[in-house]
Amino acid sequence: xxxxxxxxxxxxLDLIRKTIADHKRYDFIFASLGTFVIASLTIxxxxxxxxxxxxGYPRFNLDFFSNFPSRRAARAGILSAWIGSxxxxxxxxxxxxxxxxxxxxxxxxxxxxxxxxxxIEINVSNLAGVPSIIYGLLALGLFVYSFGLGQxxxxxxxxxxxxxxxxxxxxxxxxIRSIPVHIREAAYAVGATKWQVCRNHVVPYSYGGxxxxxxxxxxxxxxxxxxxxxxxxxxFIAFLPPSPIGLEPPFLNFEWLESGFTVLPIQMFNWIxxxxxxxxxxxxxxxxxxxxxxxxxxxxxxKLRYNIRKKIKW
Amino acid sequence: MVKKDxxxxxxxxxxxxxxxxxxxxxxxxxxxxxxxxxxxxxxxxITALIGPSGCGKSTFLRCFNRMHDLYPGNRYDGQIIxxxxxxxxxxxxxxxIEVRMRISMVFQKPNPFxxxxxxxxxxGLRVRGESNKRTLDEKVEEALKGASLWNEVKDRLQxxxxxxxxxxxxxxxxxxxxATEPEIMLFDEPTSALDPIATMNIEELMSExxxxxxxxxxxxxxQQAARISDYTAYMYLGKLVEYDATNQIFTNPSxxxxxxxxxxxxx
Numbered sequence: 001x002x003x004x005x006x007x008x009x010x011x012x013l014d015l016i017r018k019t020i021a022d023h024k025r026y027d028f029i030f031a032s033l034g035t036f037v038i039a040s041l042t043i044x045x046x047x048x049x050x051x052x053x054x055x056g057y058p059r060f061n062l063d064f065f066s067n068f069p070s071r072r073a074a075r076a077g078i079l080s081a082w083i084g085s086x087x088x089x090x091x092x093x094x095x096x097x098x099x100x101x102x103x104x105x106x107x108x109x110x111x112x113x114x115x116x117x118x119x120i121e122i123n124v125s126n127l128a129g130v131p132s133i134i135y136g137l138l139a140l141g142l143f144v145y146s147f148g149l150g151q152x153x154x155x156x157x158x159x160x161x162x163x164x165x166x167x168x169x170x171x172x173x174x175x176i177r178s179i180p181v182h183i184r185e186a187a188y189a190v191g192a193t194k195w196q197v198c199r200n201h202v203v204p205y206s207y208g209g210x211x212x213x214x215x216x217x218x219x220x221x222x223x224x225x226x227x228x229x230x231x232x233x234x235x236f237i238a239f240l241p242p243s244p245i246g247l248e249p250p251f252l253n254f255e256w257l258e259s260g261f262t263v264l265p266i267q268m269f270n271w272i273x274x275x276x277x278x279x280x281x282x283x284x285x286x287x288x289x290x291x292x293x294x295x296x297x298x299x300x301x302x303k304l305r306y307n308i309r310k311k312i313k314w
Numbered sequence: 315m316v317k318k319d320x321x322x323x324x325x326x327x328x329x330x331x332x333x334x335x336x337x338x339x340x341x342x343x344x345x346x347x348x349x350x351x352x353x354x355x356x357x358x359x360i361t362a363l364i365g366p367s368g369c370g371k372s373t374f375l376r377c378f379n380r381m382h383d384l385y386p387g388n389r390y391d392g393q394i395i396x397x398x399x400x401x402x403x404x405x406x407x408x409x410x411i412e413v414r415m416r417i418s419m420v421f422q423k424p425n426p427f428x429x430x431x432x433x434x435x436x437x438g439l440r441v442r443g444e445s446n447k448r449t450l451d452e453k454v455e456e457a458l459k460g461a462s463l464w465n466e467v468k469d470r471l472q473x474x475x476x477x478x479x480x481x482x483x484x485x486x487x488x489x490x491x492x493a494t495e496p497e498i499m500l501f502d503e504p505t506s507a508l509d510p511i512a513t514m515n516i517e518e519l520m521s522e523x524x525x526x527x528x529x530x531x532x533x534x535x536x537q538q539a540a541r542i543s544d545y546t547a548y549m550y551l552g553k554l555v556e557y558d559a560t561n562q563i564f565t566n567p568s569x570x571x572x573x574x575x576x577x578x579x580x581x
Binding site: 201311312 | 379381384386411412414415418419421423425426427428437438440441442474476487490491494
């Protein structure tokens with residue numbers, strides 16, 4: 001067969017190329033639009049964050065973290081607020097995480113699938129979107145008045161736990177669902193009971209997803225203001241709750257659960273509502289602290305998830 | 315290689331290990347996947363199930379370890395009698411977990427747990443409450459040797475199972491199923507995801523394993539059935555069309571449908 005040196009003009013080929021070029025234009029338009037939107041959002045957030053950091057910069061020193069709030073802006077600090085936030089989050093964590101994971105496992109593995117479980121599923125997802133002030137009102141009626149827990153760290157922790165619970169449940173269920181059927185069947189096939197399958201396989205393989213939910217939930221809880229104000233957190237507080245760790249046996253005490261408290265966003269809100277500019281600087285610094293805490297938690301979550309997923313390839 | 319021994323017939327002195335009797339199976343949506351299947355599984359023999367996709371051979375296999383119980387709404391009708399104790403493993407009074415402790419399974423796709431090689435093999439024993447380190451070590455080694463994997467992994471038992479090749483992973487799954495000393499092992503197209511060499515290894519392994527236990531295997535690959543099995547059952551549309559000694563089925567099938575399928579005119 002002779003080798004063709006001159007390629008013949010091919011009308012059909014030209015048409016194909018033109019069509020491809022036409023279609024590819026949409027790729028370009030969509031990609032540019034996406035880049036633009038992402039960039040403008042990121043830049044806006046970055047500017048806001050930098051603004052906070054720059055304004056609050058003069059207050060970034062050890063005193064700011066180790067001083068109680070004060071009438072004099074320059075001497076005021078966030079000691080009671082960050083300790084309050086930490087203790088509240090501690091309660092939230094120990095309530096919401098075990099409850100959320102077990103609920104998720106129960107709903108996914110044990111509960112019979114019928115209209116009732118569907119109803120629960122829809123409602124749990126909806127709960128994640130309920131405005132936080134509603135949780136605050138619920139907690140005020142239930143924890144503060146009905147249960148008589150007072151305006152305490154325990155009440156705040158439980159309230160935020162309510163807020164966080166649906167997030168943990170939903171992420172647990174999603175993580176469980178992403179475990180392939182053949183792994184689950186493999187475990188059952190060697191004679192494992194449902195409990196053994198959950199304990200040894202389902203939950204451990206879901207840690208990555210569960211963890212993400214937990215940290216997203218915690219990051220949401222740390223910034224919540226409305227429900228904590230509703231249940232009556234103090235806005236000015238110049239004392240610390242009793243220490244949870246004692247020097248004498250049994251080394252742990254739980255008096256701090258009943259203590260009054262404030263949290264970082266409330267402290268920030270308090271300062272921002274003052275007329276003096278000096279307090280606004282404090283508020284900006286507090287805001288920067290909250291954002292950095294959130295970023296730190298999210299970063300930690302991503303790192304942990306990465307480490308866990310590295311081991312699991314389906 | 316197929317031995318051209320067409321005179322070989324079912325010997326009646328062979329021991330029945332399990333037998334399905336008039337087995338019907340219905341999925342939750344009401345479709346009937348098995349229709350009156352009666353089939354013996356002989357001790358220390360390999361029984362192969364062949365047939366086109368959707369003929370119910372995997373469904374049949376999964377009845378033997380009550381895998382269908384994992385999904386609500388599935389229904390068995392009929393019996394699978396397990397010997398020597400004459401237990402109907404499909405009866406409501408028999409716990410599916412008990413059945414799975416006696417009959418283990420190897421799946422189509424290698425499905426090791428995302429754990430170490432050691433833990434994969436030891437899992438069946440741990441489920442049974444074995445926690446003595448020395449016993450576990452011994453049984454894990456024995457099972458890995460039984461699955462001809464020991465020499466390849468003995469120096470890295472704590473490595474993740476995912477780091478093994480596909481064929482090694484499948485042999486690991488066989489070791490996992492073997493460690494608990496099952497009476498019957500079920501294989502659901504165990505080599506369909508493997509390359510020819512890994513397939514050959516697994517086939518050799520199965521021929522060794524049948525010294526110790528009974529094997530029921532589903533395969534899409536007719537040559538495989540001819541190479542390794544002692545008995546073959548051809549299924550179509552949920553029914554057992556023909557069951558006979560493998561040599562008989564592949565050289566002189568008694569039914570026209572079987573012959574069409576085996577010769578490639580159909581399927």
